[in-house]
Amino acid sequence: MFDSGVGGLTVLAELRKLMPKAPVIYAADIAGLPYGAKSEAEVAARVAGLLGRMAERYDPRLICIACNTASTIALGMVREVLETPIVGTVPAIKPAAKVTKTGVIGLLGTEATVRQGYVDDLAREFADGKTLLRHGSNQLVALGEKKLRGETVSVDEVAKAASGLILQPGGENLDTVVLACTHFPLLEPELREAFGKDVAFIHGAAGIARRIAHLLEGQSFGFFARSFAVTTGEIDDFKRLSGAFERHGITRLRKF
Known part of the structure; x- marks a missing residue:
């Protein structure tokens, strides 16, 4: 692995x-x-x-x-x-497209992941008709590593690193977020608090x-x-x- x-x-x-x-x-x-x-x-x-x-x-x-x-x-x-x-x-866009009610999906990954053509292909195949917002945050990787080492990670740090997703046009209608980095589920409690209870988080583990x-x-x-x-x-x-x-x-x- x-x-x-x-x-x-x-x-x-x-x-x-x-x-x-x-x-x-x-x-x-x-x-x-x-x-x-x-x-x-x-x-x-x-x-x-x-x-x-x-x-x-x-x-x-x-x-x-x-x-x-x-x-x-x-x-x-x-x-x-x-x-x-x-x-x-690969990013769990397919299940996210089945879950979203507003039709607005957020993709939270590293800077390299969110710009890949592979993501474009997944969006075309599984999320046609949906809006896919993307945000790359390498800082969330560092925060996940930090948390597993027993160091303190605040909700504010996580919210700041992920804020670029929801601050985009259409971000106010976001109801489903794909955690497109295996580090990010380590921070799911903090992400849930940052985004609010109405947002669902999906990953492919x-x-x-x-x-x-x-x-x-x-x-x-x-x-x-x-x-x-x-x-x-x-x-x-x-x-x-x-x-x-x-x-x-x-x-x-x-x-x-």
């Missing part, structure tokens, strides 16, 4: 409900964080290179790119070069977990296999996240 940081833990939480004993290698490219501030070429090269090396070293039976930015930019490229089955993460479970259906896992996490960043900083990983059955943290 690969992400730029710890946002993928929101996907892992859903996967544990379906496959509680499956051994998982969680890979956090914290040295490359944030992806949202990088160019498409930088993200594609970094993700393809890292996943190639990780696939060679760990020989996983499946890879999940638990990152919207990495998926919308590099998923096709990685699938071309690796034989391992790969599950990506449960759907991704179901897809992984479906692809691995019928496969057995050896009792000797154990989960662990690796980081491309500093191991001392990574260990500050040990409590968050332990909640998902991961007690071993390593440097990649």
